[in-house]
Amino acid sequence: MDDPLIIADREYTSRLITGTGGAANLSVLERALVASGTELTTVSLRRVDAQGGTGVLQVLARLGIDPLPNTAGCRTAAEAVLTARLAREALGTNWVKLEVIADDRTLLPDPVELLDAARTLVDDGFVVLPYTNDDPVLALRLEEAGCAAVMPLGSPIGTGLGIRNPHNIELIVARAGVPVILDAGIGTASDAALAMELGCAAVLLATAVTRAADPEKMATAMRSAVIAGRLARSAGRIPQRFWAQASSPPR
Amino acid sequence: MRITVNGDIRDVADGATVADVLTVLGLPTTGIAVALDGEVVPRAAHVATPVSAGAVLEVLTAVQGG
Numbered sequence: 001m002d003d004p005l006i007i008a009d010r011e012y013t014s015r016l017i018t019g020t021g022g023a024a025n026l027s028v029l030e031r032a033l034v035a036s037g038t039e040l041t042t043v044s045l046r047r048v049d050a051q052g053g054t055g056v057l058q059v060l061a062r063l064g065i066d067p068l069p070n071t072a073g074c075r076t077a078a079e080a081v082l083t084a085r086l087a088r089e090a091l092g093t094n095w096v097k098l099e100v101i102a103d104d105r106t107l108l109p110d111p112v113e114l115l116d117a118a119r120t121l122v123d124d125g126f127v128v129l130p131y132t133n134d135d136p137v138l139a140l141r142l143e144e145a146g147c148a149a150v151m152p153l154g155s156p157i158g159t160g161l162g163i164r165n166p167h168n169i170e171l172i173v174a175r176a177g178v179p180v181i182l183d184a185g186i187g188t189a190s191d192a193a194l195a196m197e198l199g200c201a202a203v204l205l206a207t208a209v210t211r212a213a214d215p216e217k218m219a220t221a222m223r224s225a226v227i228a229g230r231l232a233r234s235a236g237r238i239p240q241r242f243w244a245q246a247s248s249p250p251r
Numbered sequence: 252m253r254i255t256v257n258g259d260i261r262d263v264a265d266g267a268t269v270a271d272v273l274t275v276l277g278l279p280t281t282g283i284a285v286a287l288d289g290e291v292v293p294r295a296a297h298v299a300t301p302v303s304a305g306a307v308l309e310v311l312t313a314v315q316g317g
Binding site: 019020021022023026029042043044045046047048049056057067068069070072082085086087088089090091097099206 | 257258278279282283284285286289291293294309310311312313314315316317
């Protein structure tokens, strides 16, 4: 099936984007990444220490997976812009998963700072993939600002609560001219399949795999779920009915 | 002179450049990015960029996350 995910100037076969956070160690992470079939994976930027290596980048390079630096932990547009510029310097990529969060308890995006940072980074030549609220209006604003995709949350980061407002996701998909990537809140395979059935172009998840009891197995499940959801979306599901409709002939 | 590197106070020679600081402190020179007083210093400029007393240097790299 030739149905690539196209973001900006890149084309991916896999519609599952993963994160690297939360894995017990690099070998667990590597097995999960391979099982997921992902081709694009987030990394964070943190202070280096004298003994610290860049092990995660070596793993990604070995597997042929593109790194997608994020601005996790940033609270203001200024912080996020600086982090993105540092990431571009460290990793040699102008792609960024833009995260500007409002507080530590909810980790919800701060829409005002997010939009501000997105505009600055687009002007600076970045391919901006913003992690956003499931707000159809904000999603449009981010697209108008020049973002290469919009990435609404299903529910707050790390909660595994799935997609709390499927209708909002459908609204975002219905009006978007850029790929919509469901980011955050995925708990299990059915959540990922639902995101794709709602019309998302891809799913981004981390915790659901890395903190699963068996990350490799869950990564395999997510890979299948995204494919199943995409197929179901394009297959044209039957309308929902109130009363039964026999599927066998009457006599 | 004293500067701050990743939150720690460090003593480095007067006239040291960004590249000197990375070497002296045993920090990697590839796969990293440096901000000097809140501005990115491109890799190609590490050798030519002097650090002044009281400067705040952040040296970052990619780690697992997101």
